[in-house]
Amino acid sequence: MPRNRRPQDREEKREEILAAAQRLFIDDGYESASMGQIAKNAGVTVNTIYWYFRDKDDLLIAVLDRLLAEALAQYATIADRPLGDRLLWALDRLERLHGLVNTVHTRAAASPAVHAWHTGFHELADTLVADDLRKAGAAEADLPAMTAIGTFVIEGLLTHRRDDAGKRAVIDLLVHNLTTAPTRT
Amino acid sequence: MPRNRRPQDREEKREEILAAAQRLFIDDGYESASMGQIAKNAGVTVNTIYWYFRDKDDLLIAVLDRLLAEALAQYATIADRPLGDRLLWALDRLERLHGLVNTVHTRAAASPAVHAWHTGFHELADTLVADDLRKAGAAEADLPAMTAIGTFVIEGLLTHRRDDAGKRAVIDLLVHNLTTAPTRT
């Protein structure tokens, strides 16, 4: 009993598959979430997924875009808070997705498409962080290195969990170092 | 034509398999290096590997121990150089292994044994870095956060390559921030 419609709810079905994939990628991890599981959760067969997505990496990228768009929308609502709060917010926001950080790094090595997404993501993140640091009065020459350190520490905290006090200590020290703007040779 | 000896060269054969696995893990990546490929490169069949190692993760751990022992031996020869040089050395030394950093993080999520190895590795690395920072006159209370930042930046540089100038800038800024010992509340 196949059901079919002309042009309309193609997006809806795509979204259903995407929602199932997102939940399984986050809860079970990319590797453990098989295409069969995703299909079952979306109420379709495996092959139907391949009608909407080229392969599993394409599905991953669509999930990442979905999550990124959502995060950016929420980020806009707290854009006027101080840098430290901003970083802690990003950390809490992303903590549930810590498995995906590794997944992106791993798949980027095998899939050019994921690699491209990863590159674009870091360009975006670097821009945001660099703007913050500029406003905080950081020396322009140090901005690239500073943003790199900021990004690496965030990623490190995501992939190496510790308690709240530990997180706060790292963030506080990082922000203090980055915004004290040490004049160097 | 199976060949067999009593007790002796069990270690030798194990080493041959380990050498093949190490080369393939580094050159092709953990996922791309199939047990079949490893076996072929070691001149055995797949099942023989399972006589010496419990599973593929066990093989990975043995390779990691091998590499870590080798690195520690070389590290002892430069233990008296300044911190910045030390970090750059570690970076160059580990850069060829950048794929394994991700592999460890990924497999740690699925394999308790790899997770334990990862925990132990970071305890060791933190001890080394903390000793360095203590000697450089860092405030004792800030040591945990400082070592975390140092480790995260190293891992970040390993998994997000940039040119030599970029690496040097990040390392210089990091060392400057960590050794300037900012007094904080």
Added chain:
DNA sequence: AGGTTTCTTGAGGGCCATTCAAGACATGAG
């Protein structure tokens, strides 16, 4: 000589992502 331990192997099971050919539906043209 026969038994035991150590090592090696062929064959196969179960899971995976992906592909192929064919079917089912809704529409547009004749």
Added chain:
DNA sequence: CTCATGTCTTGAATGGCCCTCAAGAAACCT
């Protein structure tokens, strides 16, 4: 009212993967 066409869905199969099982061969011991 047909029927060809494009859109969607599926069952079945392919080839790869990690890993296991049962059986065999080589050295040792008694």
